[in-house]
Amino acid sequence: MPGKLKAKIVAGRHLPVMDRASDLTDAFVEVKFGNTTFKTDVYPKSLNPQWNSEWFKFEVDDEDLQDEPLQITVLDHDTYSANDAIGKVYIDIDPLLCTEAASVISGWFPIYDTIHGIRGEINVLVKVELFNDLNRFRQSSCGVKFFCTTSIPRGYRAAMVHGFVEELVVNEDPEYQWIDRIRTPRASNEARQRLISLMSGELQRKIGLKVLEMGGNAVVGYLQCFDLEGESGLVVRAIGTACTLDKISSGSFSNTHTHPNTAPPSNACNSPSKDGKEPVFGEDLPSSSGPPTPFRALPTSSSSPPPFSPCKPCSRQSSSSDTDLSLTPKTGMGSGGSAGKEAGPLKTLLRQQTQTALEQREFPFFTLTSFPPAFLVHVGGVVSARSVKLLDRIHNPDEPETRDAWWEEIRQEIKSHAKALGCHAVIGYSENTSICEEVCILSASGTAAILNPRYMREGCLDMGSTDHRFDDPSPPSCGFCHIPYDELNMPFPAQLTYCYNCRRQKVPDVLFTTIDLPTEAAVTGKGCLIQARLCRLKKRAQGEVNATAISNLLPFMEYELHTQLMNKLKLRSMNALFGLHIQISVGENMLLGLASATGVYLTALPAPGGIQVAGKTPSELNEQHVLTIQKRINDTIAKNKELYQITPPELTEEGVGSPIPEPRHRSRLFRSHSESSDEVSELDLSHGKKDAFVLEIDDTDAVEDIHSLLTDASPPTGFYSCNTETMPGIYNWTTAVQMFTSVRVLRLSNANLSNQSLNKIFTDLCENLLKSFYFKLRSMIPCCLCHLNFNVAVPEEELIQVSVTAVAMTFDKDQAQERPAERFITKGGSETEDQLQFSLELCADTSSTNSQTSSKISGVQENALVSSRAASVDYGSFADRCSTWLELLRLKAHTIRRGSVKTISSLEHCSPLTEGRSRSLRSSRSFGGSSVTMVKMTPLSFLPGTRIIKYLGIINMFFIRETTSLREEGGVSGFLHSFIAEVFAMVRAHVAALGGNAVVSYSMKDCVLMENPNKNQAQCLINVSGDAVVCVRETDPEPVAQMVNSGQTCAADGTS
């Protein structure tokens, strides 16, 4: 009997009138857990009943505690007929099972009915008493913490990252059971909600067990999805990254002051920048608080104090060491920049260790998208795999084996792709599905990478300590861009140049990744959202034929999406994509593809060549036309350069000179797909061996393409947008945030649309959505839409549904408007906090340090090529391209050429960010007088201007709403509008009841809408998740004490 669950029903308010005669309600409550049910007394004739019940006690196994939700049903007592249900509240008690999370759940919960929506609120108190479980063979995994956040949560330190965990459970969908024919829609919806709640509990418990087995104590980047397969079942699956997390105690807060990560490197890079050229680290470093020894010990003084190497100045001094390195390419290859020959063997050793550490794992996958400093060494490139399956071919639909095998197959593919890229791990890994009738497309994607093995070895818990840092490969701000694969034995052709930042290592010319921009990456200018959109018609078909048709279409779609991305990237004069997410959705008669990413100009990578337009046949009448288009393209590029402040300064002569002439290479996007049969095809997506990026116009399609390329509107003045955590190039966030969800469904009126016109419609739909956001949020200017997460679906024939969740955040305009040449952005401030858990970011002194830094930095010469970022982690780089293979297909006349690479020096930015952040901090908690706690929500892992002091547990909720009076509820828009508002309300209520005031890493995983306006009916399913947190304003001196108090006040409010 390892646990006792106690619940108390305090009161209700705003109940609906259940008795028309008296206009009142005789309400009572049933509290159910597992198979035990308690009831309160009936509180007669009131819409605001005060039950003030006794404590209902449930004595249960902790296994049940994890699986089951507490189910609270509010009913209206009726003497003569059956009691009418008013609504229900499901409370997930998982957060109470973790000692570090919430200790009590107390507050007002909306009473939810799947037919009527929210009907009043109920005040509930829940507590759990856990007994120690000594059973070694236990089935529960209480105490394992779950985080949706895809980085190491703030306030924690990753002692060890164990790796990939996954689990999948299957059940019969209640909606498809025979009994559904005779029960009410309400009963059916409730059965479904309850089942999914149970299944997610079970899934979480099982994953927890796996984590415990691995020796971890937490799951980070937990991603849970539902597959509504229909007849064949209901699948709940989850992936995540098992970690051992250490809470950074208040004691270690003080330690962090001496952490060499903060001030010293900034100082270090200041002086060289002021001098303009010669870095003099020898003088600066010892004076800093960091331990001087490791730095001194390094042979090449200029460039590489290990993991926190402050910079890679591209001065003459460092270039000389570059020469060294270029002579020893093999040993230096994987290096993040710890230059010199000495580093070579060390690196080899590290690599070996990593490999062994990782090879022990079946799947060296990580769902994380940002990493602690020094964790990530190099990035290889995007790897993806898709597979088309037939659901009606599952032999034993009630068992998970078949699906497990499917996913296993896909993961193997991903793993082999990564290996081909010379990488041993996949980061930013995610999986998703698209189902239409019996056809299911399974997709997985990630970024191949080389990781630092330290985090994966036993006995290295103390990663923060100096000696460990010492033996780091010390990746500087550009290290992650360096190619991981062997230059002489490349897995695919790519054009390499020497890194524009450090001049030592080779980098590709374009880089695509699924991860967030590494904190310390050197970026020129700002980034922007880049989307590729595509519609492809397909013939209606059944079974195998259908699956084959889809599999045949997939490569074309991927190719076109890729080409679009590439063109758009070049058009914006950028050279890297982060957060790349490609979604392909299947419908009855079409496939939709949407690729979103955030484009940036990585300083370390070469400047992108322009786009050249060419008529295929010289005799073509419209040479003039070609010229006009060329001019438009050039104008757009010039305009974009200005807009995104991309002004990479020309390299001064003392730079290394132009990159070594390189044999032309082509890169390849590793991808594959298989239909129900297991064939795997690999595409070489690189384009021909030509010099510039050439668009050839030889038919109307191509003209259309160019038009669509040029019609993407840039955001209005004052707006930026990206789909990553934060906008590269903006660091001075202020505190205003507005999270929103928007859904739009388009009905295609006639079936005879061509691919072209469909594409246009789809593109307009996405563009118009963005325009709408800009308009609605115009009062927040200057502002950035972050984490724009688009989700497309084909809910029915002729319907296209796009749902978007994102957050708008304001930033300080003055600083953002500074001329880029003068801007030297330390990505220390908010960026750091986004991504890193290191305690130093949490200490109050950081800001002062930073402000000093920034004041010093202002006025630095632009040719001081300095990475001022303190903690440097390198993320690998890579480009994936489109291929000759495609030329063979002659689908489009696209040819991609590489322009001769210009010599361009890198430029780092250090922004005086702290000022903006410490200013204008508004209360994140409840405003005075309001009885409802304000709960902020954001899809990001942080809230600007605040500090997360406690994680209260994961929020994972699933709701169904149905109506049979669609018109009365304002049509399908009215119905969905109120449902989304209700979902937000329920999430906020749960967070507030846990004592929290914000949800981070919020996401809406599913929004499945089915409508039948003729029958006046609609049904919608929404699944949301996130991490409930307590955060305080950054400036609050005594956060912990304060929050504990307010938490208690919250609880007290609830009970009063």
Added chain:
Amino acid sequence: MSVELDVFVGNTTIMDEEVYQLWLDGYTVNDAVKARVDAGVLDECEATEDVLLSDTMDQYRTFQMCERLLQSPAKLANQLLFQITPHRQAMLIERYYAFDDPFVREVLGKKLSKGTKKDLDDISAKTGVTLKSCRRQFDNFKRVFKVVEELKGPLVENIRQHFLLSDKLARDYAAIVFFANNRFETGKKKLQYLTFQDFAFCAGQLINNWTVGAVDNMVEDMDVDLDKEFLQELKELKILITDKDLLDQHKSLVCTALRGKTKALPEMEANFKNLSRGLVNIATKLTNTKDVRDFFIDLVEKFIEPCRSDRWTSADLKLYLTHYTNSAHILDTFKHQAVWDRYMGVIKSCIFKMYHD
């Protein structure tokens, strides 16, 4: 190709004040879009009309969903569906309960019944306020009336607490409720020149001085019903005009006091008896509900109009009424000083307010 569904929901509910006003004013979505285009919203953010339509629809839906809460504003503060900052909640409520002066002027003193509601389209046509807006305003009046009807304690305070309104708006509503309850006639042609604010001021005077609440503040309807005892006592004032000596004495006292202070003295002297009779007659008839209703019309006919035809200035009026009131105290045979003061205090300030030069 058509947009089947289009929603945008913010965690913090997004509400544009301009759109809210258009909604309150009863504009249809299309009219609202036009109004916004005319207001130049499109230039603000490089938007198109489609975007504007979509935004307007979203906001209208939000307001419709909020409307239920706005009807019992206390719920707005502790509901969970919409996350709205308290500051914004206050704005929403205040604007929802705000009314148009031309409209309220039409309804003031009328019974807040179904019958009146049926006339709303006429009122709408007459005032130019949209029917939808008229209905909202009328329903607001009725709702406030119903709630405070059953409450004890001061009227203004009750309204303020139950509807979370500002003090000013609560006072206006108190006036509306008071007028509706006593059915004061305000629609006659002769009263047309008076604004709602004139009446609201008078209502405030009456509530503070003539109602039951002015003496006892714990009775039901204390601020809505006039103090019956007081109205009875007013009959005693009749002596001021019936007793010829007293009337003459009063006249001479007033005229002596006014000598040299005003140019209108001859007219005042000539009209004294008429005016005094007018005021005292109003007082003595107030026990009749019918005459209570005609209170304002009587004031205008019996006092304000004669003064105006004699071209008294406001200063003249003030001077005259002050001395007229005070002189009564010197009359040795006049015993009803307290009632006189309670009566004249209100009459004086009402007449000041109602006398437009």
